[in-house]
Amino acid sequence: MKCLVVIAHPLEDSLCKHLAKETIAHLKAKGYEITVKDLYAESFSPALTHAERQSYFTEEFDSSALERDLRQLKETQSLVLIFPTWWFGFPAILKGWFDRVWAPGHAYDHADNNKAILPKLDNLVEMKVITTLGSPRWVDLLILRQPVRRVLKTAILGTCAPKCRFQMLSLYGSESLSKEKVDRFIRKIRTRF
Numbered sequence: 001m002k003c004l005v006v007i008a009h010p011l012e013d014s015l016c017k018h019l020a021k022e023t024i025a026h027l028k029a030k031g032y033e034i035t036v037k038d039l040y041a042e043s044f045s046p047a048l049t050h051a052e053r054q055s056y057f058t059e060e061f062d063s064s065a066l067e068r069d070l071r072q073l074k075e076t077q078s079l080v081l082i083f084p085t086w087w088f089g090f091p092a093i094l095k096g097w098f099d100r101v102w103a104p105g106h107a108y109d110h111a112d113n114n115k116a117i118l119p120k121l122d123n124l125v126e127m128k129v130i131t132t133l134g135s136p137r138w139v140d141l142l143i144l145r146q147p148v149r150r151v152l153k154t155a156i157l158g159t160c161a162p163k164c165r166f167q168m169l170s171l172y173g174s175e176s177l178s179k180e181k182v183d184r185f186i187r188k189i190r191t192r193f
Contacts, residue, residue, distance in 0.1 A: 127157060134174055
């Protein structure tokens with residue numbers, strides 16, 4: 001299965017990069033054909049350009065600066081996202097990747113008469129998500145009601161790839177974890193993914 005691993009953390013020695021390395025090794029061992037997209041290492045620009053935004057509702061989206069990214073997304077069968085949850089949302093660089101790459105004419109089509117948009121990512125079979133949070137689980141679950149999970153599963157996949165299977169693993173209290181807790185989480189990745 002063609003797998004795109006998108007990593008969104010600026011520090012090379014971060015917990016996210018460690019989890020990414022372990023996840024990639026695990027998926028390779030299972031036979032996945034891995035492409036790694038490290039948004040910070042690539043200096044991906046998260047800001048929608050003037051031309052891109054202006055072309056959102058025209059016949060053809062201005063994809064001139066995104067050909068490689070769009071091709072990767074459309075060829076991907078398994079998408080793995082690895083990122084920290086900051087302020088109960090995506091890092092800006094990952095949000096920008098969604099804004100720019102999950103674009104009209106590629107990830108979805110606009111429908112006539114303000115109806116629901118039409119999905120185009122039939123190639124996407126599964127999305128696996130690994131995120132770290134500094135907060136405890138109860139804050140994300142009971143107070144904020146898992147905003148990142150809801151946006152990914154309902155808003156993004158629900159409109160662009162509704163048949164895609166979704167799995168998400170969240171590592172809470174990530175700023176003060178013991179090696180044992182990190183190792184236990186890696187075992188969970190290997191079991192679930």
